[in-house]
Amino acid sequence: MTWRNAAGQSSGGAPPPAPCASNATAMDEKQMMQGAVVFTAVLMAILGGTLCVMGLERLIRGRFTLFSMVRFLLRFTFILFLPLLSYMRANAKEGEILFVLLWMLLIELFRKKVEAMVPPSANGSFSRSVSRFRLMGHSDEVTRLVWIGYLIYSNVDWECEKIKLLMMPMFAILWSLAVAKLGQRVLNEWKAQDSLSAAGSANLIAGYMQHVLEQEEEEGRRRSDGGSSGSGAAAGASPDPDLDAVMGNCQYVVMGEEKLVLNKKERRRRQTTGSKVLITTPHCGYGVGRFPHDQDELKHVHLLVDLDKVKNLVTVKDIWQNLGSWLALFGNRRPKFIDHMCLMCLSFSLFKLLRRRFEHYPMVEVGSKMARRLMVEGLLNDHEPAAADNASRAFRVIQLELDFLDNYYQAGVPVVMSAPWLFFINFLSSLLFVSIYVLAVAILLLIPRDDTESLTKYFVITMLLVMTLLAVEITDLTTYLFSNWFLVHLLCLYVAPGGCLWNFLVKPIICCFIAYRLFVFNSLKLVLKLTGRPVNEKKMKTRQVSILQVCEPVHKMFAWASQVxxxxxxxxxIVRGLKKSINNPDTGGDVSLPHDISGFSIRGKTTTEIILACHLATELLEVKHGKPKKKKKPKQKEQKPEDWDHQTMATTLSRYCMYLVARVPELLPDDERWVSDRYEDVKSCLKEASRRCCCSTWWCCPWRRAGRWKAVAEMKVQLKEATAQAGVELYQQLEKGKGKEDSTADDAWKALAQFWVKLLIYLAPSNDVEGHAKALASSGSDLITCLWALCTHAGIKRHPSEPAPAELHAGTHQV
Known part of the structure; x- marks a missing residue:
């Protein structure tokens, strides 16, 4: 059979496809894409609703909850929706193009929020540049809005009277609101950059702490000249100092530092009074506090301030004294929620101090008597019988501080710090946009069309996108209103002096909101407890890696994800070790690398080799004696050091240090490649040794784990790697010491526990600020980062270790 083409020429073969078949294929493809768009929109709406719930849970449970996963999935589905939207625009009919253009306008409204769900801190960029305004950063948004405006102008049939009469004003208003929202975002970032309470806060805090330190030194000289008498006795001089006594005199600023700076009118005045002073940080080109050459190059601070305005600042002292007045309502027994609010304000103050180190401003108070008194007699107070509670409190304060630090480098927090009213204007403008948007959709539905099935799908997609936008906006609003940031701001407003109207009207409203927040949080904690996920703020999780498990294929899958x-x-x-390092007059706050365990010397090795050797000895000792049997412990208030479970403490800290070697070597003192090479060498050596102690088919007998490692523990000469030899030798030394007449098994574990505490304190001080920024962004307030922040505030620094032997070179260490 012969087929003729359009020119009348005959051609053989199969007939050309029928037009109806082509149309059916196109219809099927369009329906499939419409189904994909509906599915993606439903998924986005569900994730948006989940985001609202997870946002509140995150405020209670910390950052590493399902909230982070929901944000990731929402961003993933949003990016997936964009190419589908392009396809719908290219294949939409005349009536459908109006819906697609409305979607494009709505997408632009929350595109920035979704794209910001991966914060700048994820790249470790904790610096002044994060808050710096760049007009070029908004060029993409401007281009997209101009393009959408062109599409509205060119794709809509404005000659139709109904569309021209009904839809032209709506599109004009919505597009104008989208442009206004863009202008508002530009204004927000510009104000955040110029705000003294946001981007400029670190500079002001540096100058203020210079003034406080000079005042403290002057008062100290007066006290020394005038003897011990007088009313200026320090709170820490009492025989039983506690946190209240120390914090009741703490001048660390919580809020209001921007009030110190003279405005333009005040600077233009020719007359100068004695209260106007120029504050300068001397000798700060390199160094931090009393320790020169401990940091990178720092910025010199020169501030012209009015000292009369110092009384307008809200300090830790003001918070402690004003909230202490609430004790009369509770019978002189401070409730836990008041303690929590006081500690939160202290954490916020410490966050402002620590920000200077990330932004390279001098930390002049570090190493001073004032800072050390606050740490030793206040935060690191280990007086019995509440030593356990005090230690948990110290870690909780630092965890809150690091949360404030990480949250500051999110997208919207600088805006909130600079002008909170901008945050509420943004939310109200979004509600206005949504109201007009829904009205436009309702008007669009009134225009008659033939394809009602497609119209229903497009309407469903539109409503789902509106729900997603509302969910994202409500999440931002609720997470701010119930955030620790807002609570600290309210507490500072509460303690600030004011007139009669302020005291009798505003302060009761603040108290009511704080009570409501307390009720909401307790209700959510109860719900989480009923669902089997109780919240214990005193607990701190540490990641664990065991080198013996890593060397075993059966246990390898569990060796990387364990947390205890x-x-x-x-x-x-750890708190007592830090306190001892601060109070040691011989070292002046320096910590040295420990070299001895129960008389066994491990000198001449690098930090990485010491960790690997001692970790191997700890693991072999646990294989030998097994895990400790659970027994009833005495109450924490009655527990003494000799009653501690030294084995659990030693193995936990040992495996955490091993986690640092295996997963985050950049936080260790040694070079990363050296750490990786030593780790791989020891792991390969142990794998080879364990194979020799077992049959050749190692996979077939995982139940012989204990016997295999006990055989490895008896080796020393057979091991080819020097670090593994040192670990086995240390294990044998500990076992030999246990066999003495006056020695017990717990003595070996006690010696190991003390060693790991000292080693961890040695690892904590560091000048690798960017490394801790990346760790904070990826893993949160990890133990090593918490200790690093504590050492920074306390003025503890790492003493240079002994030089390694000349034959130690990365990748070539053979002994």
Missing amino acids: TLPTEAKVA
Whole structure:
């Protein structure tokens, strides 16, 4: 059979496809794409609603909840929706193009929020540049809005009277509101950059702390000249100092530092009074506090301030004294929620101090008597019988501080700090846009069309996108209103002096909102407890890696994800170790690398080799004696160091240090490649040794784990790697010491626990600010980062270790 083409020429073969078949294929493809768009829109709406719930849970449980996963999935579905939207625009009919253009306008409204769900801190960019305004950063948004405006102008049939009469004003208003929202975002970032309470806060805090330190030194000289008498006795001079006594005199600023700076009118005045002073940070080109050459190059601070305005600041002292007045309502027994609010304000103050280190401003108070008194007698107070509670409190304060720090480098927090009213204007403008948007959709439905099935799908997609936008906006609003940021701001407003109207009208409203927030949080905690996820703020999780499990294929899958709670005994021991380092007059706050365990010297090795050797000895000792049997412990208030579970403490800290070697070597003192090479060498050596102690088919007998490692523990000469030899030798030394007449098994574990505490304190001080920024963005307030922040505030620095032997070179270490 012969087929003729359009020119009348004959052609053989199969007939050309029928037009109806082509149309059917196109219809099927269009329906499939419409189904994909509906599915993606439904998924986005569900994730948006989940985001609202998870946002509140995140405020209670911390950042690493399902909230982060929901944000990731929402961003993923949003990016997936964009190419589908392009396809719908290219294949939409005349009536459908109006819906697609409305979608494009709505997408632009929350595109920035969804794209900002991966914060700048994820790249470790904790610096002044994060808050810096760049007009070029908004060029993409401007281009997209101009393009949408062109599409509205060119794709809509404005000659139709109904569309021209009904839809032209709506599109004009919506597009204008989208442009206004863009202008508002530009204004927000510009104000955040110029705000003294946001981007300029670190500079002001540096100058203010210089003034406080000079005042403290002057008062100290007066006290020394005038003897011990007088009313200026320090709170820490009492025989039983506690946190209240120290914080009741703490001048660290919580809020209001921007009030110190003279405005333009005040600077233009020719007359100068004695209250106007120029504050300068001397000798700060390199260094931090009393320790020169401890940091990168720092900015010199020169501030012209009015000292009369110092009384307008809200300090930790003001918070402690004003909230202490609430004790009369509770019978002189401070409730937990008041303690929590006081500690939160202290954390916020410490966050402002720590920001200077990320933004390279001098931390002049570090190492001073004032800062050390606050740490030793206040935050690191280990007086019995509440040593466990005090240690947990210290870690909780630092965790809150690091949360404030990480949240500051999110997209919207600088805007909130600079002008909170901008945040509420943004939310109200979004509600206005949504109201007009829904009205436009209702008007669009009144225009008659033939394809009602497609119209229903387009309407459903439109409503789902509106729900997603509302969910994102409500999440931002609720997470701010119930955030720790807003609570600290309210507490500072409460303690600030004011007139009669302020005291009798505004302060009761603040108290009511704080009570409501307390009710909401307790209700959510109860719900989480009923669902089997109780919240314990005192617990701190640490990641664990065991090198023996890593060397075993059966246990390898469990070796990378295990997490355990840091024992309370370890917290107390770490706090006491930090306090001892601060009070040691011989070292002046320096910590040295520990080299001895029960008389066994491990000198001449690098930090990484010491960790690997001692970790191997700890693991072999646990294989030998097994895990400790659970026994009834005495109450924490009655527990003494000799009653501690030293084995659990030693193994937990040992595996955490091993986690640092295996997963985050950049936080260790040694070079990352050296750490990786040593780790791989020891792991390969142990794998080879364990194969020799077992049959050749290692996979077939995982139940012989204990016997295999006990055989490895008897080796020393057979091991080819020097670090593994040192680990086995240390294990044998500990076992030999246990066999003495006056020695017990717990003595070896006690020695190991003390060693790991000292080693962890040695690892904590560091000048690698960017490394801790990346760790904070990825893993949150990890133990090593918490200790790093504590050491920074306390003025503890790492003493240079002994130089390694000349034959130690990365990748070539063979002994």
